[in-house]
Amino acid sequence: MQQINMTAEKDLINSYKNAVEEFTHTINSLQDSYNELLTKKDELQDNISSWSQKNMELETTIKDLTTGKDQLQNSFSSLSQKKLELESKVKDLTDGKDELLRHFDTLDQKKLELESKVTFLMDELKKAYEQAVSEEDLMNEIRNCTLMSAPGPHVILLVIRLDMEITEEERNIVTWIQNNFGEDAVNYTFILFTHADHLNGESVEDHIRQSPDLQLLINQCDGRYHSFNNINRRNTDQLYRHGDRSPIEAYPTDPHKESAWPQGFGQLSQEGMKQHYELGQFLKKRYTGFLSEHYNRHEIFIRSTDEDRTLMSAEANLAGMFPPTGSEMFHPDLKWQPIPVHTVPKDEDRLLSLPLKNICPRYDQLINKTKKTDIFVNMTEKYKDFIEMVREKTGLKEVNIEDIWKVYDTLFCEKTHNITHPGWVNQSVMETLKVLNDFSYQILFGVYKRQEKCRLQGGLLLDQINKSLSNATELNSQQKVKMIVYSAHDTTVVALQEALNVFNGLQPPYASCHLIELYHEGNG
Template sequence: MLCNTLTMPSTFTAARRSIYFLLSCLVFLNVCFPLLGQSAGEKNLKLAIVVFRHGDRSPVQSYPNDKYKEDSWPDGFGQLTQLGINQQFELGKYLRKRYTGFLNETYTAQEVFVRSTDVDRTLMSVQANLAGLFPPTGRQLWNPSIPWQPIPVHTIPYANDYMLHITTKTCPRFDQLVNETVNSEIFNELKKPYLDFLKTLQNGTGYTFDQLVGQKGPYIWWILYDTLFCEKTHSFSLPDWATDTVMEKLHRLQLISLDAFFGVYKHHEKSKLMGGVLVKAVIENITQALTPPSKRKLIMYSAHDTTIGALHAALNVSNGMLAPYASCHFFEVYEIGNKSYTIEMYFRNDSNVDPHPITINGCSHSCPLEKFIELTSPIVVQDWRKECGFKADTSSDKVHALTIAVIILSIILFCLLVMLCFCRKRLKASYETV
């Protein structure tokens, strides 16, 4: 009994302390959880930049022994197909769903900027995309029978587009680097396991062995697989030699050719000359969009698999895979709190799953914008023409100098004319006086 009397107050005190502790936790949770919710709610999307590949297309060319030539395709080589139109329309609808509440329901010129390479399939792709993203409603419904509205798409000549058009033809130094890569020891080691396989392709393809393993070999591998892939996609009968095993090996060779283009050898310098140009544009776009009074919310780039490949190589997030038709890279800039910004990246390469988060090395997925700019600064080229090996363009200086010379000469002639008129008046006055 004595023991029970002594332990009761102790038990009561412990229970009271437990109750006080629970009440304190409830107060803490009631105070902190709304604050946490408020903090999360302060993450506001400010800008989205999307870079996507065109939709399904016909082959860009055929191989020598291919029985299907350009006239086998309704619109010729390299053209967007009906399947490609549907793929882009679906991507546009996905963008509408993803950015519901962020973008206006109707197209607004101040919010959206669209640019495409000057190629039929990319221009048509972005128009199909926009049809899914901005179907006309209200005053924009100009014809009830046509659920489409014209939206401006900007472009520049293909030969002058070194931001979205990735090719060796626009940059001599990049061309030199690719040639050095193809002749490098490391690339030869990658190619070596496939030499016997390449020999077996001569009769079927019409290419010589020297062509298949030579300087243009990587491009030929790409053409072979791409052409056969397009034909298979559109239910063309493939030649007997194009077995599943052959297609698998050609696909591996195509991936090696992609590596030769953007990596393997002097990856950093290649990144500056190609994908780094687009990264620089993205950073400039972000800076402009976050500067009042800009109302820009969405920037769209319609381009190619090589564009996305160069971008991923420059960001060093490449997974060694090709960008499929209508695949899309997302840059999303969020405002956190008061004038603090983060950037998130995603890659959508399958319409059946959510886009994959992409994280740049040295940062978290939701990367502070200042940190992102710092990490990407090594690949941002300041003078692209100089880095590419172009000689200084003095033509503009000559025009400028000529303009100044003409202006100076005009002023001198004008002064002489004024002096002549003044002298004639003086002479005439002197004559009348006499």
Template structure:
């Protein structure tokens, strides 16, 4: 046998051995909800809320099928990792408090954990209830982005709209934005409004509702481009790192904390999967904070998998995969500055730049903070000056002598000369 062929076999065998030595310990799965009805209609839209079976913003049957398929994919991918039957200690599921995300999680779990044996509670229903946790929308601080509770972020958004990139792009698309404004009946037209109109038209087109005559192929392509630019404006374009710390870094910080905690207690670890059901903006925010965002809106049922492995020596590493097309295998993502199999220590160090240690403080406006400091300084200085004046006044009174004495006249004369 040829020596080169033998060498090739040895390399292949070695690679297979290295791969086999890696052991999956924990995975975070974040996905966008499935196909839905529009969130709203524009004023001139011929299709209003009554034209959709469950109204605006609701998961469709196609969306349910998408997540059933994704759940089946996850079952195949993690079949040797997760127990075949549902075990409550192995998986925790969290969703935003929207019908479409809650129903997507439930559809996904139907594919991931089809009941068998004792878990079949009715022979006519190949499904079992699995808990999905959530918090009220007003209290959601982990999965809904962008969060509007941060004055500094709002200031960054205002500054973003003054950047050369933003101004040039909006000027170059004034004609299409004016066309959209005239045809839709919207009074205010900007990148965010174009995004909303595109979303409505997109939902309608997927459900065989005819598009208006003004939506030509060229108009459609430009709307799609502006819609994607809208995602970039929110999380990137200008001061990307700071935006990440104030937005997607919140979720990234929680994920990194969980990875580190699991790595420290692998032998005692029971939880194997954290499943998060959220939105396109959630996916974009997290990917942007990881510097792996491709600049395009994450599609329905897109899924990001962050996997924690350990080797024979116990050294933990992190691998990331993005599934945005059910027809092809997930894309492996590489954290900039690290290898595909990124050692956990390096992963933690690199992502620190995108994670705020005190977001509340970083959200404060610098000008407001500076004004407070100036006011405090003036008050302190004023108090000190008043104190000195009082001390000086009391000192003069204490040392005053009767009129007519020589000593008094001499002090008074010196005071006049100094003034």
């Protein structure tokens, strides 16, 4: 019985032991599952954090895209507006082009009408001349001319235009010369053909070969002829006045002092810059084919007086002549390139800062003697009351013929820039001031001892220009410079024109330009 109980207890213990082992195994299995769940929880947590980060990145990306979309929309709207503006400008330009074409057609018609009128007037003048001058009177004039050219003429020059049909008078001119000067006169007759540049590319020789009348004339003159061609330039010198500027000074009672002008007295205005820019464009067009298309420092030399307005005028002029293109542009938004303009200090300038007062004693003597001439004294007496009125109105201590130009200059500049004149200045006053202003330019280099004044003043510049032209004419000349430009003042222009004896007595306007050109004949 005891044995049975022990066996039963042993079995019970084993059963408990097995149950405990199973429970332990179950607990371990649950612990493993729990650990796996914790691991998965951590993984899920990591995934959630990663998704949150990605969600934030997506939200940022969406925000950036939205902003970019708005910017693109604004840019598109701006471009659309610019497109409309460009389309409007293109339409305006097209309309302007059509208007210009109609204007050109009108001008062509007027040109034809004028040419017809000129031809008619020339024919009428010729008829009137033929009627007014008899053959006997003409021969008397020829005899007088012959006596005045004693011991006699060296050559008889026949001038014939190549761009016009030869006239009956020209066909018979050699016979007329022989009848009036003798048979041998033809041996001293020379033909000068003009307007050879109007033959539309045809050479003079080819043109002559196609004209039996011209061939006959040349044969009668034993082949002696020459032709002028105004296209084949070799060299050019230019002198221009600066552009529009502010006045040099104000008179005492003038309410518009230096502060009324953006850059002060004597400075180039925007209108002056525009004037020279447009002059530069004109020169560019005129010398196309003579100068290189692009700026070449070996071909052009520019000198200016040492004044802001002349230096700036030269730069504005060059901007019109040589706008940069392609590789010449150093900045995409700037259609300009720097080109050197040379100068010397004003007190050392003997070439352009004219007249040279208080420097040349002889010139000062000539000016003093000019003041004693009848014309100067008469002008002073004639306008004495007017000059006194100007002195009182302006508050100046002294006003005379020589310096009254300063008053005119101030009033002229103010009028040009739409500044109202004081009550005492009317049209009559301005017209009288202009007469006196022009006279002040005439007495500088003319009126008395013009030639001597010119030798001392504008003659210096003319000599420089003459040397430049002479160098260009030399055989095998190494001179590369084709154009020399001088930027200076109205007095400089007057000095040169007086030296050339072509001054018209009037003050040269702003941006006026005097061209001196050297031409080369193909057969000369």
